[in-house]
Amino acid sequence: MSFIKKFIEQETINRRNLLLASAYGLGGAAALRTLGATPARATTANPTIAWSYRDRTNPYWNYIVSGGEAFVESLGKPKSALVNLINEGSSEKSLADVKALLGKEGSNLALAIDANDAPNCRPVVEAVAAAGAYVSTIWNKTDDLHPWDFGDNYVSHMTWSDEGPAEKTARILFDAMGGKGGVVHLGGIASNNPAIERLNGLKNALKDYPNIQLLDAQPADWDTQKANQIMASFLTRYGDNIKGVHCANDTIAYGVIEALRAEGIEGMPIVSYDGNQQAVELVAKGEILATVFTNPHWGGGITAALAYYAATGVFKPSAEPKEHREFYGPTILITPKDAAEFKAKYLDSTPKYDWKDFWGPGNGQIKYK
Amino acid sequence: MDNFLTRDNLQKWAPLLVLFALVLFFSVANPNFLSMRNFARISILSTPSLMIGIGVTFIILMGSIDLSMEGAVAVCAVLFATMFTALGGSLAGWGWLAVVGALFVGALFGLINGLVHVGLKIPSFMASLSMGFVGIGLSLLITGGDRIRVEDPLFRSLLTYRLGGFPLMVYVALAALLIAGFIQGRTKIGRNFYAVGGGEDLAHASGLNVARVRVIGFAIAGVFYALGAMLAVAQIGIAETVTGRNLMFVSITSVVVGGTALWGGAGGVWNTLVGVLIVNVIGNGMVVMGLPSYVQDGVLGLLVIIAVYLSTDRRSLSFVK
Numbered sequence: 001m002s003f004i005k006k007f008i009e010q011e012t013i014n015r016r017n018l019l020l021a022s023a024y025g026l027g028g029a030a031a032l033r034t035l036g037a038t039p040a041r042a043t044t045a046n047p048t049i050a051w052s053y054r055d056r057t058n059p060y061w062n063y064i065v066s067g068g069e070a071f072v073e074s075l076g077k078p079k080s081a082l083v084n085l086i087n088e089g090s091s092e093k094s095l096a097d098v099k100a101l102l103g104k105e106g107s108n109l110a111l112a113i114d115a116n117d118a119p120n121c122r123p124v125v126e127a128v129a130a131a132g133a134y135v136s137t138i139w140n141k142t143d144d145l146h147p148w149d150f151g152d153n154y155v156s157h158m159t160w161s162d163e164g165p166a167e168k169t170a171r172i173l174f175d176a177m178g179g180k181g182g183v184v185h186l187g188g189i190a191s192n193n194p195a196i197e198r199l200n201g202l203k204n205a206l207k208d209y210p211n212i213q214l215l216d217a218q219p220a221d222w223d224t225q226k227a228n229q230i231m232a233s234f235l236t237r238y239g240d241n242i243k244g245v246h247c248a249n250d251t252i253a254y255g256v257i258e259a260l261r262a263e264g265i266e267g268m269p270i271v272s273y274d275g276n277q278q279a280v281e282l283v284a285k286g287e288i289l290a291t292v293f294t295n296p297h298w299g300g301g302i303t304a305a306l307a308y309y310a311a312t313g314v315f316k317p318s319a320e321p322k323e324h325r326e327f328y329g330p331t332i333l334i335t336p337k338d339a340a341e342f343k344a345k346y347l348d349s350t351p352k353y354d355w356k357d358f359w360g361p362g363n364g365q366i367k368y369k
Numbered sequence: 370m371d372n373f374l375t376r377d378n379l380q381k382w383a384p385l386l387v388l389f390a391l392v393l394f395f396s397v398a399n400p401n402f403l404s405m406r407n408f409a410r411i412s413i414l415s416t417p418s419l420m421i422g423i424g425v426t427f428i429i430l431m432g433s434i435d436l437s438m439e440g441a442v443a444v445c446a447v448l449f450a451t452m453f454t455a456l457g458g459s460l461a462g463w464g465w466l467a468v469v470g471a472l473f474v475g476a477l478f479g480l481i482n483g484l485v486h487v488g489l490k491i492p493s494f495m496a497s498l499s500m501g502f503v504g505i506g507l508s509l510l511i512t513g514g515d516r517i518r519v520e521d522p523l524f525r526s527l528l529t530y531r532l533g534g535f536p537l538m539v540y541v542a543l544a545a546l547l548i549a550g551f552i553q554g555r556t557k558i559g560r561n562f563y564a565v566g567g568g569e570d571l572a573h574a575s576g577l578n579v580a581r582v583r584v585i586g587f588a589i590a591g592v593f594y595a596l597g598a599m600l601a602v603a604q605i606g607i608a609e610t611v612t613g614r615n616l617m618f619v620s621i622t623s624v625v626v627g628g629t630a631l632w633g634g635a636g637g638v639w640n641t642l643v644g645v646l647i648v649n650v651i652g653n654g655m656v657v658m659g660l661p662s663y664v665q666d667g668v669l670g671l672l673v674i675i676a677v678y679l680s681t682d683r684r685s686l687s688f689v690k
Contacts, residue, residue, distance in 0.1 A: 229414055233410070233653050236401050236407040278518065
């Protein structure tokens with residue numbers, strides 16, 4: 001297998017060299033201009049605003065885009081002023097789209113992006129910085145890539161830490177179980193970061209509950225049907241020993257609930273994650289004890305706003321502290337007590353956000369392990 | 370002669386023997402496996418894939434293949450739920466019309482699939498694969514990526530109401546299986562499937578309209594996909610674009626493991642029943658034993674290879690392509 005590894009390494013280095021060379025070239029040209037009579041153009045009056053993301057088939061990304069559009073409208077522009085770059089899960093397409101747009105707009109671009117996977121974030125950021133445009137990223141970046149290494153051009157990165165909230169839902173679950181008995185976990189795709197963090201959250205909570213036993217944890221791939229099937233098999237394997245279910249997200253919880261319904265089991269404590277509409281309704285009814293909302297609408301709007309206002313010079317990223325450049329997004333825990341209120345506030349209507357309050361709803365600086 | 374008969378018999382009964390062996394094995398591994406409640410669980414999980422399996426059995430009998438089921442199921446499920454909701458959302462009211470509508474949509478989808486394959490002379494695997502994508506795209510267009518909930522208690526009683534320990538949907542599936550058995554054994558079109566699969570040139574030469582048989586076959590398969598889609602919705606109460614996901618692999622695996630030959634002419638829907646049970650018993654049994662799911666996928670893959678090897682009379686094959 002080593003030859004494959006070597007090949008990938010070589011390709012990575014080649015790509016990096018190419019990008020660094022082009023960045024150097026453009027940077028050099030900019031430096032020359034600074035030395036000459038014309039002053040370097042640090043900001044731009046009316047940049048094009050673009051959002052680059054995976055697809056439109058998923059409620060999550062639809063919420064992200066709705067936030068981006070709400071922000072664009074707050075500037076007095078039509079929704080169509082937001083440029084949508086859809087990468088369909090391909091990092092190559094993501095980078096190619098960004099480069100094409102940079103070719104057209106040059107430095108006159110404010111880009112919000114989820115780079116699709118962590119390694120792709122660096123070439124995207126480097127391409128944007130080389131063109132003198134502005135970029136804010138969410139979710140995917142490698143740990144060694146930081147906005148402050150790129151002056152003003154890499155404005156910010158936001159991600160969500162799932163470990164803490166998943167631990168909170170686990171505690172709610174354990175308390176509902178009376179602090180004893182067996183629990184099963186149905187997780188996301190095994191290698192997904194959020195899936196790992198959500199299981200870790202459960203394990204952290206377990207340390208404080210010696211009488212709770214984790215019977216089993218299996219990946220259900222964020223999939224309702226798969227979760228349904230696994231829960232049915234869990235019931236065969238562990239039977240009445242299962243006293244509670246910890247689900248990695250809402251779609252999994254739906255499958256679990258139906259597997260229990262098929263058996264006529266009622267009132268089994270279940271917790272979930274994501275805060276989808278249907279899940280919040282189930283929380284209100286008490287069929288799910290808790291779920292967690294990450295506010296993708298705000299995330300979509302604020303990421304575009306950060307890039308835009310940096311580009312227009314409203315704030316200077318390099319003058320901001322590190323916790324304003326890399327930070328966690330908001331998470332809201334929803335329990336039966338506040339579900340109705342939450343639904344009225346966030347789901348039935350969309351709150352008006354102040355798109356210049358960049359860091360208020362955030363959750364502090366990103367910590368690396 | 371004696372030897373040949375033994376081999377023939379063994380090939381015929383091997384899937385059923387495998388099923389019994391598996392049940393025995395998992396029962397020894399975990400006594401919980403051998404319980405009425407667990408058999409009910411396995412049967413619930415089996416019903417949608419049994420319906421899809423029956424549909425594709427007819428296609429495979431003709432020596433063709435159908436890979437459109439995920440798209441067909443998505444379209445049928447999503448349109449069923451949409452119509453059901455629009456008609457008042459209750460089987461007691463006008464909701465039953467949505468059932469008829471979904472069966473019609475399935476038949477239409479299959480018909481188009483068959484016409485594309487036969488009329489445009491595109492190999493069935495390519496035509497059906499493309500139609501599957503069309504189906505996924507269509508259902509995305511209808512739902513916009515959202516999920517449609519079907520919560521009518523009467524419709525959900527397919528899952529929740531039990532008769533003799535098994536939910537109603539299992540009996541619906543059995544009834545459909547009997548109808549499929551009837552089509553296969555007692556009707557002209559059923560026998561024609563075998564004729565086309567056994568020797569297309571011969572069937573054609575003896576005056577059979579092979580193209581017509583194929584198109585009808587795809588349409589019948591579509592009706593069973595629609596049935597499977599509705600049972601899948603009954604199972605989790607949600608219709609969405611991914612309702613049919615994974616059903617392609619599971620159903621074709623089931624057909625092959627059940628002993629229906631991939632080149633057509635041999636096997637049938639009863640084999641498919643055994644195949645579906647084998648696949649679902651393994652799926653259930655592996656979790657019951659505590660094996661991780663990726664091992665489960667790997668085992669199913671190996672199973673297909675073994676099943677095809679065992680069910681093939683290699684002396685009758687001059688070459689494999």
